[in-house]
Amino acid sequence: MNAPIPSPADTALTPNVPRTMRALLQTRYGGADALHVAEVPTPTLTPGLVLVQGVNAALNRGDWHLLTGTPYAVRLAGYGLTRPTRPIPGMAIAGRVMAVGAGVTGFEVGDAVLGEINRGAFAEWVCAEPSALAKKPAGLSFEQAATLPVSGTTALQGLRDAGQLKAGESLLVIGAAGGVGGFGVQLGRHFGAEVTGVCSARNVEVVRLMGAHHVINYTSQRLSEHPGRFDVILDMVGAEPLATLRGLLKPGGRLVSGSGGQDNALFGPMIPILRGLFSNLGSAQRFVPLMNKPTVADLDVLCGLVASGAVTPDISDRLPLDALPAVLDHMGEGHTRGKVVVNLSADPQRSPR
Ligand SMILES: NC(=O)c1ccc[n+]([C@@H]2O[C@H](COP(=O)([O-])OP(=O)(O)OC[C@H]3O[C@@H](n4cnc5c(N)ncnc54)[C@H](OP(=O)(O)O)[C@@H]3O)[C@@H](O)[C@H]2O)c1
Structure with missing residues (x-):
């Protein structure tokens, strides 16, 4: 059965909105x-929302999870048991506010914004909660802005909050060439850590260029060759056994786990998380599960870092909407480099309507 598509009767006829x-x-x-x-x-623009014309969106692995409906636990989290309840995918958006619903304060028509939304980003227009949107400063592009929700915030929260990373500490980023890991490498460097990135041979140079002091090519080197070396591990892959990762940490080290790996279609990361938390008993090291929390404050922090040049999103591809089915399907293989950005429209303030 097909997912519901909004009926024409629901369509708002705001001036200048097709x-x-x-x-x-x-x-x-x-x-x-x-x-x-x-x-x-x-x-439809309803009270309390803003209507955004998307300029760019960005792909996230979560989009692939919601495409496949795996792990099955995501379906129980409100996305629809047998089919998606919200038929337009996409979580990370950057664009311009083109209409403001009744009761909304703090936004005006023409504001450039970015944010994480609950589906709907892979469309030319989206209605969004104002509380999800940060204002995009002039110093970063819409493309760059679209990469920050989800990937940027996850890396920031993983290192700053979950990992409590401090200057001078040693950081290992597993999945360093990926969407989250790329930000992890650059933020780790910005926080003053000595950063080691883990990736495959073809991405070694990219990870080095992002600022990693050391790069481990997992196709030819074993992580277990670096025992007791790291204060913080940001694991965005979930392929290494827990005991191996604990073995890489110094006493008092923190293992920030952002991915449960690929092998549990039913519960996803829940079992590895429980196992990891259980392993904290009697240990000076901490296993800390990572769960991205969308916050405007963190988007503001990330925008500032990109605008200042401290962080440069690694945009590996720019695609039209029509290219997304094949590319999203391949995301599940787990080897997407950096951020893939979707072109939705030209900036409406720069192009005649
Ligand atoms: N906890 C949260 O809140 C949260 C938020 C966002 C994402 N996630 C999860 O975090 C994971 C990563 O997300 P993402 O968006 O960064 O994914 P992504 O953009 O698809 O990146 C995957 C990267 O992982 C690398 N990789 C694959 N196998 C590897 C291995 N054995 N060792 C080191 N690197 C390896 C790949 O590099 P190579 O091609 O070089 O192998 C690729 O660049 C996903 O499982 C996602 O669901 C969790």
């Missing part, structure tokens, strides 16, 4: 064949 828009639609859980681009009604 009645329909292009969007990626997900009709069921599956692979590329569950996705197609279609012309659908532009979302």
Whole structure:
């Protein structure tokens, strides 16, 4: 059965907002064949929301999880048991506010914004909660801004909050070439840590260019060759056994676990998290599960770091909506480099409407 698509009767006719828009639609859980681009009604602006014309969106591994509906636990988290309840995928958006709903304060038409939303980013227009949106400073592009929700905030919270990383400490980032890991390497360097990144041979140079002091190529080197070396590990892959990772930590070290690996289609990271927390008993080292919390304050921090040049998002590809089905499908293989950005429209303030 197909997922519901908003009916034309729901479409707002705000001045300058077209009645329909292009969007990626997900009709069921599956692979590329569950996705197609279609012309659908532009979302209705209701009180309390803002209508954003998307300039760029960015892909996240979470989009792949919601494409496949795995681990199955995500379906129970409100995304729909048998098919997605929100048919337009995409969580990370950057664009311009083009209409402001009744009761909204702090935003004006024309504001450039970015944010993490609960699906809907892979469309030309989206209605968003103002509380999800940060204002984009002029010093970073919409493309760069779209990479920050989810990946940037996860890395920031993983190092600063979960890992309590301090200047002078030694940091290992596993998955250093990926969306979150790329930010992890650069933020770790910004926080004054000595950073080691783990990636495959083809990404060694990229990870070094992002600022890693050392790079471990996991296809030819074993992590277990570095016992007791790290104060903090940011693990965004989940492929190494818990005992191996604990063996890499110094006494008092923190293992920040952001990925449960690929092998549990039912519960995802829940079992590794429970195992990790249990292993804290009687240990001076800490296993800390990482769960991204979208906050505007952290988006502001990240925007500032990008605008100042301290962090430069690694944008590996720029795609039109039509390319997304195949690319999203491949994301599950776990070898996407950096951030893949989606082109939704030109900046409406720069192009005639
Ligand atoms: N906890 C949270 O709140 C949260 C938030 C966001 C994402 N996540 C999870 O974190 C994981 C990573 O997300 P992401 O967006 O960064 O994924 P991604 O962009 O798809 O990146 C995956 C990266 O992992 C690398 N990789 C694969 N196997 C590896 C290995 N054995 N050792 C080292 N690197 C390896 C790949 O590099 P190579 O090609 O070089 O192998 C690739 O660049 C996913 O499982 C995602 O679901 C969790």
